[in-house]
Amino acid sequence: MKNILKAGIAGVSGYTGKEALSILLKHPRVRVTYVAANNTRGRVDGIYPEFLGRTDLVCQKFNIVQAVQHCDVVFLALPHTESMRVAGKLLKAGVKVIDLSADYRLKSTRVYGRWYGRQHADVQNVAKAVYGLPELFRQKIKTAALVANPGCYPTAAILGLAPLVTAKTSSIISVVVDAKSGVSGAGRKASLDLLSSEVNENFKAYKVLAHQHTPEIDQVLSKLAGKKMAVHFVAHLLPINRGILNTMYVHLKEGITLGQLRALYKKFYKTEPFVRILPSGGQPEVKNVANTNFCDIGLAVSADGKMAVITSAIDNLVKGAAGQAVQNMNIMCGFTENQGLL
Numbered sequence: 001m002k003n004i005l006k007a008g009i010a011g012v013s014g015y016t017g018k019e020a021l022s023i024l025l026k027h028p029r030v031r032v033t034y035v036a037a038n039n040t041r042g043r044v045d046g047i048y049p050e051f052l053g054r055t056d057l058v059c060q061k062f063n064i065v066q067a068v069q070h071c072d073v074v075f076l077a078l079p080h081t082e083s084m085r086v087a088g089k090l091l092k093a094g095v096k097v098i099d100l101s102a103d104y105r106l107k108s109t110r111v112y113g114r115w116y117g118r119q120h121a122d123v124q125n126v127a128k129a130v131y132g133l134p135e136l137f138r139q140k141i142k143t144a145a146l147v148a149n150p151g152c153y154p155t156a157a158i159l160g161l162a163p164l165v166t167a168k169t170s171s172i173i174s175v176v177v178d179a180k181s182g183v184s185g186a187g188r189k190a191s192l193d194l195l196s197s198e199v200n201e202n203f204k205a206y207k208v209l210a211h212q213h214t215p216e217i218d219q220v221l222s223k224l225a226g227k228k229m230a231v232h233f234v235a236h237l238l239p240i241n242r243g244i245l246n247t248m249y250v251h252l253k254e255g256i257t258l259g260q261l262r263a264l265y266k267k268f269y270k271t272e273p274f275v276r277i278l279p280s281g282g283q284p285e286v287k288n289v290a291n292t293n294f295c296d297i298g299l300a301v302s303a304d305g306k307m308a309v310i311t312s313a314i315d316n317l318v319k320g321a322a323g324q325a326v327q328n329m330n331i332m333c334g335f336t337e338n339q340g341l342l
């Protein structure tokens with residue numbers, strides 16, 4: 001019999017934790033052995049009746065000793081500033097950690113402090129964490145003990161921009177990321193702004209040029225470009241439950257044809273199981289990626305070739321969170337990368 005990986009989920013009562021459980025229950029190489037939260041307790045099928053008949057797991061108050069005892073790998077689906085209090089202890093006990101929060105994504109703890117309003121509590125492990133975007137960092141993920149799972153907006157933005165930024169670094173004048181997300185992107189906690197009566201039949205920008213995902217996108221694009229990149233990022237709230245659509249405007253010094261752009265993207269993602277470059281003229285739609293781990297990308301170029309418009313769509317809870325986390329787990333554990341995800 002094949003070895004079965006014992007997985008735990010901290011934050012199972014939240015949206016990404018629930019999504020991780022849903023995926024892992026169907027994974028042929030995994031047994032979910034531990035689920036926990038903060039205040040939410042009781043049978044998972046009581047918290048989320050859709051799990052009736054699928055699991056007998058009971059959600060407990062998160063406890064490190066229990067997590068270590070029961071798990072080979074733990075998914076931390078916790079709010080930022082919570083993960084950094086526990087990840088180090090799990091790692092020390094030999095448990096692999098996949099953190100869905102922002103705590104280990106930014107390499108500069110000074111930048112983290114500025115954007116997340118708290119001094120980092122686990123500087124040592126920030127250096128060791130691998131940014132878990134498989135399409136760019138697969139080799140490093142293979143041997144990582146701690147993976148910083150990317151943010152939802154950054155996943156869609158970086159996958160949409162990476163081929164162009166890598167190939168045409170010196171030609172880029174500016175990058176605008178016009179991002180829109182469904183409401184589940186903000187998590188399950190109660191908030192006046194997220195009431196159905198506030199969100200439904202509404203559409204608005206928020207945290208304009210001040211969203212905490214900006215430094216994460218800049219960090220990765222700068223790494224690809226080999227020089228400092230700074231995108232102009234604006235987030236919007238869509239009146240839908242799940243899904244992200246990013247429209248990215250890249251102003252270029254030298255023109256590019258649509259044929260050249262398409263060839264660039266097709267080559268870059270040739271062997272990627274979860275990135276789909278749409279046929280010429282095709283545009284991504286959130287409904288086509290909902291409940292999947294795919295990122296769909298559409299390409300267009302202005303008549304003078306100096307404005308490339310790239311659109312990308314993902315499900316924020318799957319490729320933007322739990323699906324990508326399982327993709328990372330598959331890579332870290334030597335499983336087939338798409339196992340449990342198709």
Ligand SMILES: NC(=O)c1ccc[n+]([C@@H]2O[C@H](COP(=O)([O-])OP(=O)(O)OC[C@H]3O[C@@H](n4cnc5c(N)ncnc54)[C@H](OP(=O)(O)O)[C@@H]3O)[C@@H](O)[C@H]2O)c1
Pocket residue numbers: 010011012013014015016017036037038039040041062076077078079080082100101102150151152184185186187188189316317320321
């Ligand atoms: N939502 C998305 O689309 C998305 C996408 C990518 C990344 N992320 C990131 O993933 C993380 C989780 O997001 P989410 O949307 O799933 O959040 P959420 O729905 O608000 O859920 C948060 C979970 O964390 C638990 N929790 C809070 N403090 C805890 C503590 N001290 N110990 C143990 N458990 C604790 C909560 O338990 P209780 O129910 O007991 O309070 C709940 O289960 C966040 O850092 C978020 O930024 C979210």
